[in-house]
Amino acid sequence: MSLTYFFFTLLSILAIASAIITISSKHPIRSAMALVVHFFMLAGLYLTLNAQFVAVMQVLVYAGAIMVLVVFVIMLLNLGNDDSLEKKLQVKHFAGIVLSGVIGLTLIHSFINLNPHSSYFPTYFVEFTTVQAVGKTLFTNFIVQFEAIGMLLTAAIIGAVLLAKRKLL
């Protein structure tokens, strides 16, 4: 049992637990806080895979920007407890759990029976996970897509301002 195994087990158990808390708690602010924990655990899992750039982006973008937005909206709307959770746990919910269970079991089954050449990550002698390698590829081969992402984010900002305005134009 090496240290990597210990960290992987700890991070994955915490990630699954915080995801379950996110979808099952009654108050939305509690869900949001559990989701922040979930994002940090996934950043740790990316670090066990040597993907440092994505781990930092996970903390910055998800746990920073997106969660601030979500918490801000929850506080703005002043939402209380969600009573509908235990009020009507009915056929609809049961069908939802069964259907997504079928999807999840199919996914797990196909992933377990993947049979790759080797289950273990091969050792490469080229640095391809560093920020330098990612940046080089991003700004040479993917420069058009990168600029398109910038235009998309600008359009999203304008659309969000227009949607949230009290009176449309």
Added chain:
Amino acid sequence: MNLINIPLEFYLALSAILFLIGAIGVLTRRNALIIFMSIEIMLNSVNLTFISFAIYFGDTIGQILVFFVMAIAAAEAAIGLAIVLALYRLKQTVFVDEVNLLKW
């Protein structure tokens, strides 16, 4: 570069479990904000699959695709929360089963 001595299937099974949890959240909860958070969980599990395959095959492009997915998720969160705000202003609710304007 140090060796990762965890099998690839562990990461894939973990991402499948997280995707399952997110799907259950989308299908069973009626609060629009919690549906958003469940969608974020599903996007994150797909990102984990991307990263583990990218590291497994020794490829940089997988990480760049994850970067693009994160940018799309940020845009989606901004637009979606603006829609929730507009909806709350119109109907005074965030529960999606009380919004039936397009139902006939």
